[in-house]
Amino acid sequence: MEYVIELKNVDKEFKVLNRHEGLKGSFQDLFSRDYRIVKAVNDVSMQIKPGEIVGYLGPNGAGKSTTIKMMTGVLKPSAGEILVNGKIPYKNRTANSQNIGVVFGQRSQLWWSLPLIESFKLLKDIYSIPDQQYKDMLTLYESLVDIKSLYSKPVRQMSLGQRTLSDILAAFLHNPPIVFLDEPTIGLDVSMKAKIRNLIKALNKEKNTTVILTTHDMGDVDALCERIVIIDKGTMLYDNDIEHLRQFFGAYRTLLVKTKKHPEELSEDEKNAELVQVENFVKEAFPDKDFTFTLTEEGWCSILIDESQVRLMKILHHLQENMKIYDVRLEEISTESVIRKIYDEH
Numbered sequence: 001m002e003y004v005i006e007l008k009n010v011d012k013e014f015k016v017l018n019r020h021e022g023l024k025g026s027f028q029d030l031f032s033r034d035y036r037i038v039k040a041v042n043d044v045s046m047q048i049k050p051g052e053i054v055g056y057l058g059p060n061g062a063g064k065s066t067t068i069k070m071m072t073g074v075l076k077p078s079a080g081e082i083l084v085n086g087k088i089p090y091k092n093r094t095a096n097s098q099n100i101g102v103v104f105g106q107r108s109q110l111w112w113s114l115p116l117i118e119s120f121k122l123l124k125d126i127y128s129i130p131d132q133q134y135k136d137m138l139t140l141y142e143s144l145v146d147i148k149s150l151y152s153k154p155v156r157q158m159s160l161g162q163r164t165l166s167d168i169l170a171a172f173l174h175n176p177p178i179v180f181l182d183e184p185t186i187g188l189d190v191s192m193k194a195k196i197r198n199l200i201k202a203l204n205k206e207k208n209t210t211v212i213l214t215t216h217d218m219g220d221v222d223a224l225c226e227r228i229v230i231i232d233k234g235t236m237l238y239d240n241d242i243e244h245l246r247q248f249f250g251a252y253r254t255l256l257v258k259t260k261k262h263p264e265e266l267s268e269d270e271k272n273a274e275l276v277q278v279e280n281f282v283k284e285a286f287p288d289k290d291f292t293f294t295l296t297e298e299g300w301c302s303i304l305i306d307e308s309q310v311r312l313m314k315i316l317h318h319l320q321e322n323m324k325i326y327d328v329r330l331e332e333i334s335t336e337s338v339i340r341k342i343y344d345e346h
């Protein structure tokens with residue numbers, strides 16, 4: 001089998017009640033036949049190879065979780081075809097669950113009041129994991145993260161980070177060929193995010209597990225995903241490797257300009273006035289070119305430049321000759337701004 005996951009022209013529609021206002025309205029809703037159709041996923045097709053880590057990205061409400069739920073067999077598509085490990089997920093839910101691991105964002109799949117190791121033992125029985133495989137897996141886990149200290153801890157006493165870590169380990173425990181992670185790093189601090197990312201990467205490498213990961217954290221994407229699929233309003237906007245995306249936007253660079261020594265001490269109005277001044281100045285000097293001007297949190301004026309139109313150095317030179325500049329910084333375009341640009345352009 002060449003692909004572990006195949007989606008062909010998949011749609012998912014939800015029938016939602018049009019709600020009425022007030023108490024009388026809620027009473028009406030009980031008997032209402034006033035429905036509208038929400039198309040959460042619209043004509044999505046993709047093919048995923050064994051061992052890939054795919055970042056499934058999109059803004060809130062884009063249709064990411066709905067797609068994951070169809071791939072795990074929780075939801076049935078309204079149209080189109082899905083094959084996971086060559087089987088239709090919602091028709092083969094038991095068989096499918098042997099072949100997948102799932103972590104849904106903040107909701108733990110583990111037993112709330114059981115010590116973690118007891119949850120693991122239950123999973124061992126549920127998935128009929130052979131003794132040796134189970135032992136080897138725990139040895140691997142112990143070499144990757146400090147999991148031993150959590151074995152005796154019930155999930156309800158864990159921090160969000162520890163719980164996420166435990167959930168991910170639980171999802172990989174029966175060594176499924178595919179693991180779905182829906183917003184795995186949401187709500188975590190920087191160091192915990194790094195820990196989780198390293199763990200996902202290590203498990204993918206060690207077990208050649210296919211990982212589908214939804215996120216709107218660009219740090220996850222930069223750390224983990226070679227390939228990204230972008231969805232917005234149910235429709236796929238992009239499916240390619242991230243390098244391709246960076247190359248496509250490779251001509252873009254960012255020039256950061258500071259005209260005062262301590263811009264962070266300026267009021268918001270003063271910062272914006274600075275930005276307008278820089279903006280007008282650049283636009284006047286290069287009237288037929290496109291730029292994007294933004295203010296950073298620290299009060300730098302940021303100019304996104306398409307170098308296929310005009311060289312960044314030319315602008316910098318012009319600014320330095322004609323304006324009082326305190327400091328400058330150059331940046332390549334970030335994954336964040338690349339993806340923002342894709343959303344904006346659609």
Ligand SMILES: Nc1ncnc2c1ncn2[C@@H]1O[C@H](COP(=O)(O)OP(=O)(O)O)[C@@H](O)[C@H]1O
Pocket residue numbers: 014015016038039040058059060061062063064065066067
């Ligand atoms: N069970 C449901 N009933 C009705 N509408 C739903 C349901 N689940 C999701 N939706 C709608 O489908 C769209 C996509 O939701 P979702 O897949 O959760 O997006 P994402 O995970 O990308 O934030 C949203 O407009 C959401 O309100």
Ligand SMILES: [Mg+2]
Pocket residue numbers: 064065066182
């Ligand atoms: Mg979601």
